Amino acid sequence: MPIQAIVFDIGNVLLEWHPERFYDAQIGPERRRALFAEVDLHGMNLNVDRGHDFYTSVYSLAEQHPKWQDEIRLWHDSWLAMATPEIPHSTRLLRALKSNGHPVFALSNFGVGTFELACKAYPVLTEFDRSYVSGYMQVIKPDTEIYAQLESDCGIPAAHLLFADDRPENIESASDRGWQTHLFTSPEGWAERLVSEGLLTKEQAT
Template identity: 35%
Template sequence: MTIEIRHIVFDIGRVLIHYDPHIPYSRLIPDDAERNWFFANVCTHDWNLEQDRGRSWDDAEAQLIEQYPDHEERIRAFRRHWQEMVSHAYVESVAIMETLVGDGRDVTMLTNFAADTFREARKLYPFLDLPRGVTVSGEIGLIKPDLAIYEKHARDFGLEPAHTLFIDDAEKNVEGARAAGWNAVLFTDAEKLKSDLAAHGVAL
């Protein structure tokens, strides 16, 4: 027997909007090997994740510039050129979300995102205002896949975990949602999302 899904929670980056820091840096550091070294050693994924957890960009930049003074301009370019990194929306995924909202489904969003860049994203992509609400990691100091962020989202929005379906592009975040008692699916593309929703009894 399929459990009734009453709440649908979307991740944002790489589910609804594209995110790729290589976009501006392909221009700033044209050499592939040099650019890959920079992301592996200087502006790393883990470094950027701390801004998603709430660290200020000033503190983040200062820390790296102290370690890598010769790369100061390249470090500062990360925030300066952030909007280029979110280059486009995933039109088909957004259409699914809009259909769910339009059908009266309870749709919210749960995202690892720095507070200031999320404000910019909302201006760039107004459809982010369509769901009932959003939990932004950088605003609350919690981050996926920590159990606490799922529990806080469920409390804040009155979600019943067993009747909640979460959509995220990262396996560890999907597993985190399941640990919180949610149903969860791994996003790869819009067609798979449609079939995953149907498998959970959510018709479009």
Template identity: 55%
Template sequence: MPVEAVIYDIGNVLIEWQPERHYDKTIGEKRRREMFEAVDLHAMNDEIDRGAAFKERIYEEAEKHPSFRAEIRDWYDSWIEMASPAIPHSVKLLRTLRSKDVPVFALSNFGVDSFAYAETKYPFLGEFDRRYISGHMKRIKPEPEIYEMVEKDCGIDPAGLLFVDDRQDNIDMARARGWQAHLFEGPQGWADELVRQGLLNAEEASA
């Protein structure tokens, strides 16, 4: 079935999201490994992606682990450094699709306040035709309910949706629901997929 809309994940597709890399730079790999073994920071972030308060939830976690208090608070205090930089080729592809009147949506695990902050740094986050942000939806990928919510809202047959995400579990759920999907391993592979689908030509898809 022809693609009727393209759906983008954001983290590690349009914007790099590498907390471990940030901490390796700021506190060193050894200290970072110790902290991540002691504290499930990604589970904490999942709660924010479900709608928990951004700063409050992180600072609450910091108080539970006083030996890592400053480092955990840094998840909030230096969050934009973790969520950077943008991936320029991916952003270009997004804008080129829209210039050709291809509907482009976002479906991303993202907190309410963290997404609002990211919008102030990355203008392209305001350029989607529709945005499905988990913090507002109170569901996260790969839970099937969030995909169902997208389907009901946009009204497009699942087979007409082309979804790009960097996580295999999110891709697997999309495919299980009948979506077309591409596992993002780099912008060139995504560009090649858009050409294969006939949505862009090779020149339009170039970096």
């Protein structure tokens, strides 16, 4: 099926997202492992991605764990230091697709507050033709509803969408709806896929 729009995940596709790496640098690997074992930071973050308030979610969790209060608050106070760096090759691919006239969408699990922070720090996130962000939609990948909402809004049939995401479960859900998919492991692999689909030339994909 001809591709009518290309859909990018953001975390670990356009921006690196490694909270554990950040905490290793802040408090050391041993204390980080203890923190993540005792406190469900990723579960809290998924609720932010579902639309819960960023500050309230982090600071309420910190109050529940006095032993780790300062460390938990870093998730809010130093969030941009976790969502870094930008992946330059992926940015070039997005811009090359747009320059060729291909519609480019975002579909990402992202909180409202965190997405606003990220857009200020990384202008590429404002360059999508359409952005589908879970915090605003109040549903997260891999729930089938988020894919259905995108289809309904853009009006493009599932079989004509090409979606890149780094998480197999998100790819599987999209594939189950009939989307064309690419499991993102590196920008080089994504570039090769875009070339193979005739969306970019080899020169544009570098």
